[in-house]
Amino acid sequence: EQQTQNSKENAQNSRVGLQTLR
Secondary structure: OOHHHHHHHHHHHHHHHHHHHO
16 A cells, blocks of 8 residues: 555654754
């Protein structure tokens, strides 16, 4: 279903989250 889209968004979100934590 939307697994690929979710994986892409998850990867971007984790990156953004790490940058925000910094």
